[in-house]
Amino acid sequence: MTSADDANAAAGPDAPVRRRDLAVARSLDSARVRSEGRVQRFLDAGFELLASAESGRDFTVQEVVDRSGQSLRSFYQYFAGKHELLLALFDEAIRSTAERLEDQLAKERSPLDRLHCFVVEYYRMCLPAPKGRASKSNPTPVLAEFCHQLLTAHQEEASRAFVPLVALLEKTLADAVEAGAVRSSFAGEDVAGSILSTIMFNAAYASTISGTESHDNASAADEMWEFVARGIVTGSK
């Protein structure tokens, strides 16, 4: 193994080298792919359970294990604990959300339109799914609750997890500011965080807090934009 490697490493410009590299890569990959496969099965099981569970119901590690057709033993070999599984799920949910948003944004032309699109679409994604099962980008109540635990007890991890979404919004905002569509007063501050938390938690809780359940959600997204864009004070516009 070693001698062959050294020999190839020096001069081989042709097949042998590549073959070996490929082989090595493949063998490494094989091991890694197996691992990733198992990890992925746990993640999939987690998402399925999140999607199928009734509101607020948190799954059990045992359920994930059963659902994934693997063993507790394996679970704790790949995850340091339930916390890490949830973190991984949350991470993927955010990432997926950011990707889908980016796709949506690509359809808009002006910076302000993109910003509007971001707000409206993100709001829609955060609305609690009535029937259609939550996709990877739809933060189930359980994930929302976990989100809170992260934000309060593990701020580091929370910040990291939110990066994709924050970055996308910050870019969108920067463009809009440059285009003069958004006031630059907040420039260096955490507007992105403010907007995200505003949208996210409004979608999830606003109607419950007011006590006005089930309000027509068609116009809700537009009102969200009105709120974020122009606030509540009477404008001169």
Place this chain on the structure above:
Amino acid sequence: MTSADDANAAAGPDAPVRRRDLAVARSLDSARVRSEGRVQRFLDAGFELLASAESGRDFTVQEVVDRSGQSLRSFYQYFAGKHELLLALFDEAIRSTAERLEDQLAKERSPLDRLHCFVVEYYRMCLPAPKGRASKSNPTPVLAEFCHQLLTAHQEEASRAFVPLVALLEKTLADAVEAGAVRSSFAGEDVAGSILSTIMFNAAYASTISGTESHDNASAADEMWEFVARGIVTGSK
């Protein structure tokens, strides 16, 4: 017991009746006071534990029991479970917050000033307490998390608990709308819920989400008002 009661209930206009009534009343009161005393001790113990615990640490029923100098037996006699204790704590936190806000509001003259005051002061109250221990009106992280459980899994209870705060804000808003200071577009909707959740969660999480920790909190409240009042879009003002 019974015959004496009936006799007195009919005609007794003098001392004996009063005495008995007083005695009964006193005994009833004494019993109730004792009960309320015990309940209150549990509540106090709960608040103390919430205030002294490090971020995100949830207390144990046993801790509450120990801290209150009573027994598990008593705890489950007065509370149906831990959930009810938390609910009671949450309820009192909201109620206390609403009261303090109302006091603050009384100092302002114009409807718009009152609204501004509401936003700024509520924001301050929701900011995570750095050192000064959380008072009854400062929703500790634990209560915030419980708030989420309520909002997702027990919407009825959540709505009820928020009533004092929502009512106060709605009144403040209505006055401002009537004065023409706030646009009435949202009139019948859940603006109150939107504003509350916006302030509450922005105070708690916005900086963490953006990753920009510890941002000067002096100007933060003002920016919150700017955000709520005029939004992010460039206004003609």
Place this chain on the structure above:
DNA sequence: CCGTCACGATAACAGCATTCTCAAAATCTG
């Protein structure tokens, strides 16, 4: 003085996350 009732102390039980054990299976190495 007796009965009832509230209470405290404590054990018992159940659910869940996490760890441990042991043997079988898979994978790697030569």
Place this chain on the structure above:
DNA sequence: CAGATTTTGAGAATGCTGTTATCGTGACGG
């Protein structure tokens, strides 16, 4: 292919927590 090594599965064991049940005691009214 055979042996060594690692990975995996099945399930028991542990620890923490919420909740319930048991038992005895002390207070209080009649």
